[in-house]
Amino acid sequence: MPLIVSWVDSANAANCPFPLNNLPCGVFTSSDGARHCGMAIGDRIIDLTALEGAAVIALDGGPLLDQPDWSRLMAAGPAVWASLREQITALLQHGSQRRKLVEPHLTVISGAKLHLPFKVAEYTDFYAGRHHAFNVGTMFRGPENALPPNWLHMPIGYNGRASSVVVSGAEIRRPWGQIKGPNDEMPRFAPSQRFDIELEMGAVVGLPSESGKPVTVAEADAMIFGYVLLNDWSARDIQAWEYQPLGPFQAKATATTISPWVVMKAALEPFRVSTPPREVPLLPHLKEDGPLLYNIDLEVGLAPEAATESVISRTNYREMYYSAAQQLAHHTTSGCCMRTGDLLGSGTISGPTKKSRGSLLELSWGGKEPLTLDGGQERSFLNDHDTITLRGRAQGDGYTIGFGDCTGRILPALDDPYAR
Amino acid sequence: MPLIVSWVDSANAANCPFPLNNLPCGVFTSSDGARHCGMAIGDRIIDLTALEGAAVIALDGGPLLDQPDWSRLMAAGPAVWASLREQITALLQHGSQRRKLVEPHLTVISGAKLHLPFKVAEYTDFYAGRHHAFNVGTMFRGPENALPPNWLHMPIGYNGRASSVVVSGAEIRRPWGQIKGPNDEMPRFAPSQRFDIELEMGAVVGLPSESGKPVTVAEADAMIFGYVLLNDWSARDIQAWEYQPLGPFQAKATATTISPWVVMKAALEPFRVSTPPREVPLLPHLKEDGPLLYNIDLEVGLAPEAATESVISRTNYREMYYSAAQQLAHHTTSGCCMRTGDLLGSGTISGPTKKSRGSLLELSWGGKEPLTLDGGQERSFLNDHDTITLRGRAQGDGYTIGFGDCTGRILPALDDPYAR
Numbered sequence: 001m002p003l004i005v006s007w008v009d010s011a012n013a014a015n016c017p018f019p020l021n022n023l024p025c026g027v028f029t030s031s032d033g034a035r036h037c038g039m040a041i042g043d044r045i046i047d048l049t050a051l052e053g054a055a056v057i058a059l060d061g062g063p064l065l066d067q068p069d070w071s072r073l074m075a076a077g078p079a080v081w082a083s084l085r086e087q088i089t090a091l092l093q094h095g096s097q098r099r100k101l102v103e104p105h106l107t108v109i110s111g112a113k114l115h116l117p118f119k120v121a122e123y124t125d126f127y128a129g130r131h132h133a134f135n136v137g138t139m140f141r142g143p144e145n146a147l148p149p150n151w152l153h154m155p156i157g158y159n160g161r162a163s164s165v166v167v168s169g170a171e172i173r174r175p176w177g178q179i180k181g182p183n184d185e186m187p188r189f190a191p192s193q194r195f196d197i198e199l200e201m202g203a204v205v206g207l208p209s210e211s212g213k214p215v216t217v218a219e220a221d222a223m224i225f226g227y228v229l230l231n232d233w234s235a236r237d238i239q240a241w242e243y244q245p246l247g248p249f250q251a252k253a254t255a256t257t258i259s260p261w262v263v264m265k266a267a268l269e270p271f272r273v274s275t276p277p278r279e280v281p282l283l284p285h286l287k288e289d290g291p292l293l294y295n296i297d298l299e300v301g302l303a304p305e306a307a308t309e310s311v312i313s314r315t316n317y318r319e320m321y322y323s324a325a326q327q328l329a330h331h332t333t334s335g336c337c338m339r340t341g342d343l344l345g346s347g348t349i350s351g352p353t354k355k356s357r358g359s360l361l362e363l364s365w366g367g368k369e370p371l372t373l374d375g376g377q378e379r380s381f382l383n384d385h386d387t388i389t390l391r392g393r394a395q396g397d398g399y400t401i402g403f404g405d406c407t408g409r410i411l412p413a414l415d416d417p418y419a420r
Numbered sequence: 421m422p423l424i425v426s427w428v429d430s431a432n433a434a435n436c437p438f439p440l441n442n443l444p445c446g447v448f449t450s451s452d453g454a455r456h457c458g459m460a461i462g463d464r465i466i467d468l469t470a471l472e473g474a475a476v477i478a479l480d481g482g483p484l485l486d487q488p489d490w491s492r493l494m495a496a497g498p499a500v501w502a503s504l505r506e507q508i509t510a511l512l513q514h515g516s517q518r519r520k521l522v523e524p525h526l527t528v529i530s531g532a533k534l535h536l537p538f539k540v541a542e543y544t545d546f547y548a549g550r551h552h553a554f555n556v557g558t559m560f561r562g563p564e565n566a567l568p569p570n571w572l573h574m575p576i577g578y579n580g581r582a583s584s585v586v587v588s589g590a591e592i593r594r595p596w597g598q599i600k601g602p603n604d605e606m607p608r609f610a611p612s613q614r615f616d617i618e619l620e621m622g623a624v625v626g627l628p629s630e631s632g633k634p635v636t637v638a639e640a641d642a643m644i645f646g647y648v649l650l651n652d653w654s655a656r657d658i659q660a661w662e663y664q665p666l667g668p669f670q671a672k673a674t675a676t677t678i679s680p681w682v683v684m685k686a687a688l689e690p691f692r693v694s695t696p697p698r699e700v701p702l703l704p705h706l707k708e709d710g711p712l713l714y715n716i717d718l719e720v721g722l723a724p725e726a727a728t729e730s731v732i733s734r735t736n737y738r739e740m741y742y743s744a745a746q747q748l749a750h751h752t753t754s755g756c757c758m759r760t761g762d763l764l765g766s767g768t769i770s771g772p773t774k775k776s777r778g779s780l781l782e783l784s785w786g787g788k789e790p791l792t793l794d795g796g797q798e799r800s801f802l803n804d805h806d807t808i809t810l811r812g813r814a815q816g817d818g819y820t821i822g823f824g825d826c827t828g829r830i831l832p833a834l835d836d837p838y839a840r
Contacts, residue, residue, distance in 0.1 A: 247667025
C-alpha cells in the first residue's frame with residue numbers, strides 16, 4: 001500500500017511517523033482543559049472528541065469518544081474501529097470537500113500534553129523473546145540450561161501491576177527495595193543499584209473475551225486493538241532476591257512506560273511477518289494460521305544528563321518467538337477472561353547480536369562488560385538523570401509508521417522513602 | 421466488647437454471624453432489579469443505597485452508596501467508614517426511635533442474589549503462611565530447603581488476575597491447560613487432573629496510596645477497609661509445568677472466589693492478635709508496632725455430589741507469618757501505588773497439624789495420602805461436582821462475627837474448549 005496523501009502537508013513527508021496511513025490513537029489536553037481523544041496526523045492532532053461532538057463523524061453505538069480515553073471505542077469492536085479509520089481517512093485525504101469542517105479541530109502536537117490513551121485494565125508481561133531468554137538464562141544457568149524446559153512450548157508470562165503503567169514523559173523515580181547481594185549475609189533495604197530497561201512492544205486488548213472460554217490464536221488476533229512501545233523498568237538487584245519461587249514482583253512495579261500513541265492493527269497490516277521457525281512443534285491451540293508478528297524497527301536511546309544521546313540498541317519486533325496473538329490465546333487457556341484495556345507486554349526484544357540486545361542487563365552482560373556511550377561515559381545500569389527513549393518505525397512504500405517516543409528520565413531515589 | 425443488641429431479633433443470637441457488632445458490606449439485587457449496597461444484620465440485609473437515597477443516613481462527600489458496589493465509599497476513607505457504622509448502629513440498635521424508617525428497607529438474606537461487593541482493581545496473592553510454605557517446600561525440595569532464602573525476610577507475593585475474581589456461589593469450570601507430567605516426553609493440552617483449593621483471607625484496600633511513596637506498616641493498616649474469605653482455585657498440574665521461572669500464571673487464573681460480605685476492620689478490632697515470633701529480625705520497614713493479625717477460626721467443607729459435607733480442614737488466620745498490613749507495605753516498597761479495590765490474598769492458611777492444612781495438595785501430600793471423607797469417598801484433588809465451602813468465624817463475648825459462606829461447585833471441563 002502506498003502513501004495516502006493528506007491535505008495536512010506535514011503528514012506526507014516520507015519520514016513523518018504519522019501519515020494518513022497511521023492514524024494512531026492518543027489522549028491530549030484540549031484547549032478547554034479536558035482530556036480528549038485524538039489521532040496524530042503529520043505534526044497535528046485531530047480532535048476526535050470534538051469532531052464526534054460536532055457530528056462530523058458518527059459511530060455505531062456512539063457517542064464513543066465523549067470520554068477522557070479510548071476504552072469505550074476499543075470495546076466497540078473491529079467494525080467500529082474500521083469505520084472510524086474510514087471516516088477520518090476521508091476527512092483528511094487530499095481533496096476532501098470537508099476540510100473546512102476539520103481544520104478548527106487540529107492542534108499542534110509539539111507542546112500538547114499527552115495522557116495514557118486507555119484505562120489499563122490489567123497488565124501482563126511475557127518473556128517471549130528467544131534471544132533475551134537465552135541471554136538471561138545463560139548468565140544465570142549457563143548456555144546448556146539457558147532456556148527453561150517449558151519455554152519452547154508456551155509463551156511464559158506473569159501478571160504485572162497495571163497501576164504502575166505511565167505514559168511517555170513521566171519521570172521515573174529510582175526505587176528502594178530489599179536487596180541481598182551474593183556476598184551479603186543479610187538483606188538490606190536500599191535504593192536499587194541495578195535499575196534497568198526492557199525494550200518491548202505492548203498489545204492492547206480491545207474486544208473482551210468470556211470467562212471460561214479460551215480463545216483461538218485467530219480469535220485473539222481479532223481482539224487486539226493496537227500496539228504501543230513499552231519500557232518495563234526493572235530493578236535487577238531487587239528482582240534477583242525476590243523472584244524465587246513466585247516470579248518478579250516489586251522489581252517490576254515501579255513503573256512501565258508506554259508510548260503516547262496506540263497504533264491500530266490496521267495500520268500495521270502491511271508489515272505482517274511470520275514468527276521464526278519453531279524449534280519444537282507447538283500444541284495445536286498455539287499454532288498460527290498466518291503471519292502474526294510485525295516488521296517494526298526498534299531502537300533504544302540513552303542520554304546522560306546534559307549530554308547527547310547514544311543509540312544503545314537496534315532490533316526488530318520480528319525477533320519475538322511468540323506473537324501477541326499467541327500470548328493472548330495462551331492467557332485464556334485456563335478460562336481467564338480478558339477485558340478491554342488489558343495490556344500485554346511482549347517481553348524484551350533482543351536480536352541475535354550484541355548491539356541488538358533490549359536490556360542493559362544483556363548489553364553489559366550483568367555489569368561485567370559496561371557499555372561505552374558516544375560521549376565516553378560508561379554504563380552497566382541506569383544512572384540518575386539518564387533519559388531513555390524507545391523508538392519504533394515500520395517502513396512502508398514511501399511512508400513511515402511511528403509510535404511517538406516512549407521516554408522516561410530517571411530521578412534519584414528518595415533520601416528517606418518514609419519521610420512525610 | 422459485648423453484643424450490641426438490635427431490634428432485629430435474629431441478630432442477637434450468640435451464633436448468628438451477623439450481629440450489630442459486625443455490619444459487613446455486600447451488594448444484592450434489590451426489588452427494583454438494580455444492584456444496591458447493603459449490610460447483613462441477623463437474617464436480613466439493610467438496603468443502604470435506599471437509606472441514603474431517602475436521606476435516613478448521610479455521609480460526608482455523599483452520595484457514596486448510589487452505586488452498584490462499595491468502591492466509592494471505600495475510597496472515602498476511615499472517617500466516613502466510622503461515620504457509616506455509627507449511623508447504622510444507631511438505627512438498628514434496640515430502642516432506636518427510627519426503627520419505622522428502616523423497616524421498609526430490610527430484605528431477607530436467604531434467597532437474595534449477592535454480587536461482588538467492590539470492583540476488584542488488582543489482585544495480589546501472597547505466600548505468607550509459614551506452615552503452607554514449609555509443607556509445599558518440603559514436598560518439592562525436602563525439609564532442609566523447604567523455605568526459600570528470602571521467605572523469612574519479606575512476604576513473597578505475585579500479581580494475580582483480577583478479572584478472575586468471582587463472588588461466592590459462582591460455579592467453577594475445571595480448566596484446561598498445558599500439562600507435562602514427570603514421565604511425559606512432551607506436554608499436552610488437557611483438563612487439569614489436580615485441581616485444588618487454597619484457603620485464604622483477602623484484605624481489601626480502601627484508601628489508595630501515591631505512586632513513588634512507599635507506605636509504612638501502620639499506614640498500610642489504616643488503608644485496609646476490611647477482610648473477606650478467599651479461595652484461590654489452583655490447577656497444580658498446570659502450575660508445575662508453567663511456574664518456572666516467572667511464577668504461577670494460568671494455574672491461578674480460572675477463578676478466585678471471595679465471600680459475599682466484606683467484614684470491616686472495625687468489626688474485627690476485638691480479635692487482633694500478633695503475628696508469630698520472628699525467626700529472624702525483620703528489616704525496619706516491615707516491623708509491626710502492634711497486633712496486626714486476627715483470631716479468626718477457619719474451616720473448609722467438601723461436599724461430593726449428592727453427599728453430605730466433610731470438614732476437611734480447621735485452622736485460624738493467626739497462623740499467618742505476615743499480616744495483611746505487612747504485605748501491603750511491602751507491596752509499595754518500590755513505589756507501586758495501591759488503589760481502592762485492590763485485593764490482597766493472604767496466602768494459604770495452614771496450621772501446624774495435618775488436619776489444619778489449607779489445600780488438598782498439603783492434605784493429600786501431593787496425592788500420596790488421599791483423604792477419606794466422612795461418607796467413605798477418597799479425595800486427593802477435586803472431583804467434578806464437588807462443592808467447596810470456606811467459613812470464617814471470630815468468637816466475641818456473646819456474639820460471633822462471620823463472613824458468609826465462600827462457596828463454589830466444580831463443573832466438568834468442557835469437552836472441547838474451542839467448540840463454538
